[in-house]
Amino acid sequence: MATDKTNLQLVVNGILNENPIFRLVLSMCPAVGISTTVMNGFMLGIAVLFVQVCSSCTISLFKNVIHPRIRIPTYTLTIATWVTVIDMVLAAYLPEAYAKMGIFIKLIVAFAIITMRLEMFACKESVNASFWDGIGMGLGFMFGMMALGFVRELLGMGTILGYDVLGFKPLLFFVLPFAGFFCVGLMMAFFNYIEIVYKRAKRA
Amino acid sequence: MKNILTIIFRLTVACLLAGLVMGTAFVFTNKAKKHNLHVNEQKVMLSLLGYSAKNPAPASVAMHEVYRYIVSQGDVLTTGYLLPLRDGSFSFVTIDLTGAFVARYPVAISAEKAVEADERSQAIAAAIGAGKTIRYADQTIVVTDGGKRTAYLLPGRFPGFKTFISAMLALDKNCTILGLEIMENEEDPGLGGEIVQDYFKNQFKGKPLDTVKKLEVVKTPLPEEYRKALEAGKRGQMGAAEVASIEEQYKDHDIYALTGATISSRSVTSGVKGMVKKFAYRLAILDRVLAEQHIAVPF
Incomplete structure (x- = not known):
């Protein structure tokens, strides 16, 4: 059952149609906990992108030798391996990047989105399709995190990327973890609304 | 039964493969990682003391590392300090829990080797004799400028x-x-x-x-x-x-x-x-x- 989408369609699919945060509602922990600033969202997005692409390709490559009964442990093992390897390589060769990103990379092992993509996509598709799907999912996740981060940073601290744009702090409440739920919910509603409007316009 | 054996076998192979990949990555990156940590530590130390690349530390500034160990002999606990001496050798001084001096042992170790945790503990263990176990506690760096703290x-x-x-x-x-x-x-x-x-x-x-x-x-x-x-x-x-x-x-x-x-x-x-x-x-x-x-x- 190979996918009939082109590479570009796979990427767009990850960003819009099956956006991990707003459509699939996966990996809510980081979406709620860490999306407090745009920069955090970007960093975590990059980290997820790397791990997702590497794990997807690995699983897709070995899909025929993975016993179906033990696929979940194998996925977890694959993700853990990639997270560890990327963590070590960054620490050794890119210490500046590691100082900023190290903390995010270690968080990834337990992300639902990566396991889910391995289960739903990579274990059935070719390496090429899995690679592009991984890119799409990573970018979609980054987009979701940055969109949330934008709203929460602007409303919570009055800054964007650390630069003071408002000059005051409107609602500090937005930076706290529970406000993440409100933000995710409101933005999900917003994206659903856009979709409805778009479909209506298309039909008319 | 056959199924279980296949599962065990495949899972073991997967674990071994993952271990191999991580182990290889560790071997290749560990040295560079340690080096980065060390460089970073040195930079942080100097910046905390108010020195930077623009304002380097003068030659009169020196750092002396003092390592603290817990020495146990049966039920008796003492605190041991590995101290650098003025003539470049090292001494291990033990102090009991009330703060009274117990003993002093000369330690045969060079300044370069004293930085390595394993070599240091071996040298101390050899110096204080058998029957005592030592456990590393922490280190302090004493900064001096022209001999004054x-x-x-x-x-x-x-x-x-x-x-x-x-x-x-x-x-x-x-x-x-x-x-x-x-x-x-x-x-x-x-x-x-x-x-x-x-x-x-x-x-x-x-x-x-x-x-x-x-x-x-x-x-x-x-x-x-x-x-x-x-x-x-x-x-x-x-x-x-x-x-x-x-x-x-x-x-x-x-x-x-x-x-x-x-x-x-x-x-x-x-x-x-x-x-x-x-x-x-x-x-x-x-x-x-x-x-x-x-x-x-x-x-």
Whole structure:
């Protein structure tokens, strides 16, 4: 059952149609906990992108030798391996990047989105399709995190990327973890609304 | 039954493969990683002492590392210090729990090898003889300028919100805090992770020993002028004199907690408090013993 989408369609699919945060509602922990600033969202997005692409390709490559009964442990093992390897390589060769990103990379092992993509996509598709799907999912996740981060940073601290744009702090409440739920919910509603409007316009 | 065996076999192979990949990556990256950590540590130490690439430390400044061990012989516990001596050799001095001098052993080790944890413990174990076990506790770096003590650097580790936070603390010769740097932490980004920011960690700067001893965390918002003064190093909007006067004003004030991260703020505060208190206590004992026994240390 190979996918009939082109590479570009796979990427767009990850960003819009099956956006991990707003459509699939996966990996809510980081979406709620860490999306407090745009920069955090970007960093975590990059980290997820790397791990997702590497794990997807690995699983897709070995899909025929993975016993179906033990696929979940194998996925977890694959993700853990990639997270560890990327963590070590960054620490050794890119210490500046590691100082900023190290903390995010270690968080990834337990992300639902990566396991889910391995289960739903990579274990059935070719390496090429899995690679592009991984890119799409990573970018979609980054987009979701940055969109949330934008709203929460602007409303919570009055800054964007650390630069003071408002000059005051409107609602500090937005930076706290529970406000993440409100933000995710409101933005999900917003994206659903856009979709409805778009479909209506298309039909008319 | 056959199924179970296949599953066991495949899972084992998967684990072995994963282990192999991680092990290879570890072998290739470990040296570079350690080197990076060491370079970073050196940079942090110098910056805490107020030196930088633009303002390098003069040649008269020297750092002497003192390693503390716990020595146990049966039920008897003593504290042992590995001290560098003026003639370049090393001595291991043990002090009992009441603060009285116990014994002094010469340790045959070179200054380069003393930096390596394994070689150091082997040399000490050989020096003090059989029947005693030693456990590494911590290290202190005594900074001297022209032979006079100017500061102490304390690398330390204390529990944070989720796991340990490692930090480097600089104290002047009266145990007033010169600066705090967070080396490693896994607090939540955006919340507890803010402990690395200037506006939090610089609050510890300039606090004298007596204030640190009863330091607490308060949950009132950080005053704007204080925040500006704390971040002056980064933004540079304020003159040095103004910064100094504001810092002087808040010198004896408790630590302002981070928004949404009271636990992380408390952890760092109590961690720093514990490090400074214990260090001041041990230092007094060590200094007295050094003076009584006429041990010629270079600091």
